[in-house]
Amino acid sequence: EAGVTQFPSHSVIEKGQTVTLRCDPISGHDNLYWYRRVMGKEIKFLLHFVKESKQDESGMPNNRFLAERTGGTYSTLKVQPAELEDSGVYFCASSRKRGGFETQYFGPGTRLLVL
Amino acid sequence: DAKTTQPNSMESNEEEPVHLPCNHSTISGTDYIHWYRQLPSQGPEYVIHGLTSNVNNRMASLAIAEDRKSSTLILHRATLRDAAVYYCILRPYNTDKLIFGTGTRLQVFP
Numbered sequence: 001e002a003g004v005t006q007f008p009s010h011s012v013i014e015k016g017q018t019v020t021l022r023c024d025p026i027s028g029h030d031n032l033y034w035y036r037r038v039m040g041k042e043i044k045f046l047l048h049f050v051k052e053s054k055q056d057e058s059g060m061p062n063n064r065f066l067a068e069r070t071g072g073t074y075s076t077l078k079v080q081p082a083e084l085e086d087s088g089v090y091f092c093a094s095s096r097k098r099g100g101f102e103t104q105y106f107g108p109g110t111r112l113l114v115l
Numbered sequence: 116d117a118k119t120t121q122p123n124s125m126e127s128n129e130e131e132p133v134h135l136p137c138n139h140s141t142i143s144g145t146d147y148i149h150w151y152r153q154l155p156s157q158g159p160e161y162v163i164h165g166l167t168s169n170v171n172n173r174m175a176s177l178a179i180a181e182d183r184k185s186s187t188l189i190l191h192r193a194t195l196r197d198a199a200v201y202y203c204i205l206r207p208y209n210t211d212k213l214i215f216g217t218g219t220r221l222q223v224f225p
Contacts, residue, residue, distance in 0.1 A: 004158070014192040031211065043202070056210055063222070092160050098211055101147065114179030 002026065004107035006092050012113045018080040021110045023092030025074070031055075031095040032075050033104060034067060038088035049075060050098070082114045119203040119216035126222045127193045135188040135219050137203030142183050145208035150177065151190045151220070152199040159202060162188065196224045 005024045013019050015019040025032045034046040046065070047057040051072035060067070061109050064083070079086055093104040120138040127133045139148070147166055151159040163170055163177045165186070170177040176189040190197055200218040207214075 005180050009126075014135070033211065033213075035213070042217055043213075045212040045214070046139075048211050050190075056212060059212070101164060103161045103164075103210070104213065106160065108156065110117070 004092055004094050004105050006055040006090075006110050008110060009108065010111045010113075012115065014081055015084055018078065019082055019112060021077045021079075021090055021112070022093075023058040023075045023077070023107060024104055025092070025094030026096075027107075029094035029096050031049040031098055031102075031104075032069060032070070033095075034075070034077055034086050035059075035093065037091070038085065039090075043091065046077075061106045079112075082112075084114050087112055087114045089093075099103050116145075119205060119210070121201075121203050121216050121219045123217070124220040124222065126224065127161065127190075128224050129194060130192050133190040133193045133197070133221065133223075135190075135201050136185065137187070137201070138185050139205055139217070140184045142205060143207070144183075144206075147206040147208070148179060148183075148186050149204040149206055150175070150201060151204060151213075151215065152197075152201045154199045157217075162198070162201070164206075193223045195223050195225065197221065 024035045031105045032049040037043045037110045045059040049069045066078045088110040093106045095102045095104045148169040153159045165177045178187045179204040202218045206215045
């Protein structure tokens, strides 16, 4: 069974540009999560999809970030326009079910550098 | 959200047991305690979780204090492949959000 995959693995862009990150969850996993770690900080939750619906987007930092999951399969996270403080590692995770005992499986992350 | 506090780093020799502590004094009665670890250039991976009782699995053991204000991840015999950053995480009952701490970087020496 393939794990969670993320594309690209690295991205270097200039301030003001747009970047789109993609996440493919494990097949059959209805729950998809985005997290990020910016420089020197802890890994922080961004949002949670259940199929194509946003269940919890309390961690989204501002309206420059747009997450979508059309069709309930893969998800994209767009940053427009990117700012210097958006640099960091963006992780995607997926799980089959919801609940406190459910394991989230993480992808390797996308390393974003905004210059 | 409740927070976790962990030592920045710990060291161990191969084949020895490792006890990784975590304080979570503001934990609520329904927060789950999860441990994940992150190997170099990878995303976090699940290690173990619990609510009130101690837990064992093939990777590790989790000892939870009676008042639930602290927990300890126990690796019974450290190997070089266990070198990673270990995160003590709280997960509120009513959400799927994982609340990460700063993690403990574990070094294992041959």
